[in-house]
Amino acid sequence: MTDKMDAQKAQASDWFGTLRNEICAAFEALEDSQTEGPTSQLPAGRFELRETSRTSADGSDAGGGLMSVMRGGRVFEKVGVNISTVYGELGEGAQRAMAARKGLAGMADDPRFWASGISLVAHMQNPHAPAVHMNTRMFWTPHGWWFGGGSDLNPCLEYEQDTLDFHAVQKTHCDRHDAQYYPKFKEWADEYFYIPHRKRARGVGGIFLDDHNTGDWAVDFAFIQDVGRAFLAAFLPITERRRNTPWTEADKEAQLVHRGLYAEYNLVYDRGTKFGLESGHDPEAVLMSLPPLAKWI
Template sequence: MIDPAVLDSRNARARAWFDALRDRIVAAFEQLEIDAPAELFPGEPAKFELKPWVREAGGGGVMGFLRGGRFIEKMGCHISLVHGTFTPEMAANMPGADKDPRFTATGISLIAHMRSPKVPAVHMNTRFLATQTGWFGGGADLTPTLDSQRSQEAPDAVTFHAALKGACDKHDPAWYPDFKARCDEYFYLPHRKEPRGIGGIFYDHHNSGDWERDFQFTQDVGEAFLDVYPRIARGRMHEPWTEADRREQLIRRGRYVEFNLLYDRGTMFGLKTGGNIESILSSMPPEVIWP
């Protein structure tokens, strides 16, 4: 069992890190909006809107939205620190909750849907959750919207995976192949028999017995994401696209919707614990088609 004073300190430190990471992500993506070439992305650069919210059952957070940007079509970047009691159904699947269903959870989550079909969509989240025990979870994954980029040997995929492997290898060389395999298994649409994207890493219930080490690893995942994705986006922002590319992008976004509504554990966790509906469903793309 975690001493309450220790848990309070850990929650505060994790939340402070997620807050600081959010601020740097907002700045980096707003800069992408500014730097995108005007001939491909006309109009004024968009900015994030930050909106605090309060959870009736305990805690709350800050939603961050960038909507209708010239380069970023829609992006959500949210932080939260919530507490409460798991339902018996949820407690049965959470370590330590069978003895005491009370929990605390803090984290950051983001999803970015880009206007250009040449720039892949991206998702990242990291979190710290505690019951009678505590653990970290999260990861990052990349979703190209053109079939020509949907190979793990494609340049963007190689770059993305190398960054996440570097974050893992700083702590344990065995983590990357394990977390990559978990990501490939998790972000898969059984009804389509296809992966959602080109993967990344995914970890959950991560408790090595050394909280400081696990916290540092989670920070390194955030740092790796903040370094690699803007580089990928910048590398693609000068590439023109066709109407056929845009249609392919919108069809591929449909797969994203299907996964998040049918299989995503984070979506289910948020809905079942009384989370903020606007932030939970912010992963939905702004425009999509099912042919």
Template sequence: MSEMLERERDRAADWFRELRDRIVAAFEGLETQAPPERLADTAPGHFEVTKTTRSADDGSDAGGGLMSVMRGGRVFEKVGVNISTVHGTLGEAAISSMAARGVPGIEEDPSFWASGISLVAHMQNPHAPAVHMNTRMFWTPNAWWFGGGADLNPAIEYEEDTAHFHAEMRAACDGHGDDLYPRFKAWADEYFFIPHRKRARGVGGIFYDDLNTGDWEADFAFTRSVGSAFLPAFLPLAEKRRKADWTDEDRAAQLAHRGLYAEYNLVYDRGTKFGLATGHDPNAVLMSLPPVATWH
């Protein structure tokens, strides 16, 4: 590996940590604002931070990260913001998957390095949408790429919320190419679809993977734009909807929608499969699951 690429990997990992710090501060700040009356006796939530580790098959250190989870707050019923930087050798399932995607040389040398941030928020108020965001960089000896995106998952949809979220995602994309938002929106619509339910898990957003144009700086800049768009896209919605009154029927709709979210993440999500297959901390990998959900 070239010295230049080592610096690039460090820059990517440092930026994911910086984004994590910004989001954690913003979410804890939202928690300290005056809550709706029905949660007035609830203390503001704070993140519990735990170091995560990954061990290689021989027991040696293979990296790790930080798992930051807030539970039972005024605004967030459960939210996790994880970062990790891991390395090692891919297992057979991951090798086969990447070979099928056309990753060059992965069968000859399955060494890898990966770093990223992953966020999932499940809200107290059923009118406030759940949300997911992640950005990451992946390296093998013969290839590197970026991936990520963000998607909104309301139990009770508001068209203006959907429009705002998508407008911010479009703005993040448009500075890097007019074709990116339509392409990555369509990819999100396809990726975040639940085949056995024949429906989407939410109202979409953007999703991209295997991004390598040959210009590392340009691809990293785009990934930073996507990550930086998250707070402007989501925070105004959380601020607005946390104040709404809700009924038992609203709560029931929220819990049923969470069941859909859990089904998708356990059955289809690529990141969940990769994390469990490569031996990362299962608590961190499964952080995305809601605290309470229902199925009919």
């Protein structure tokens, strides 16, 4: 069983890397093709790469990944596409939280874990083009494995057609696996990305899932791959539609204020941010999701 699971871990980690390469290539091609608007005279954006690392409490290697960030491009003001594979032992706080949320017995006796995934956040130059978040991941402990992730759209200036189109792609990819997935994971996203202190959602939703384990690893892995594939299919057409829309100073102001809302959510509520910082991962990679500029009123 161990050899089989090790092979499955490697398969998942390789897939997240492949997805990262596809997304980065698509985004750089989008930069090259931007020939209109006030940012078209800027150099076409390119991803800067930096390896990230994580060390355990005793100083031993505990994995790492690749941080890919583009700043100041023609289309993207800031976009990060990170992949990581980390392992070691969960701290006491993480053990308790995981045991309580997932009902896993024995975490304190054997707190080993392994996690691999891809995480993406894009903040756009044009206020009419929506920001977006996507991640997919696999998590393993001796007590169980699961997949998680999703994708959600975060416009500062909302267009109903963009919202409908984004959700339609998510539904199509979910329906290939189970007709109950999209409504279930859409509702989960609506709940997860809600900001209690603002009494509103941070965007127009998408899908979110965690603890996904039907008992068939291959079936669940195929599904999480489609969650990843849905991202470019959903996001690129919307970006193409909005990237040349003229904008005003008021539009840019609305974008900066909305980014403040996004930052609040990620710093206060987001599970991935909390886990990354608590588990000792590179803070620059964990906080990659924060916008380059934001404003509060």
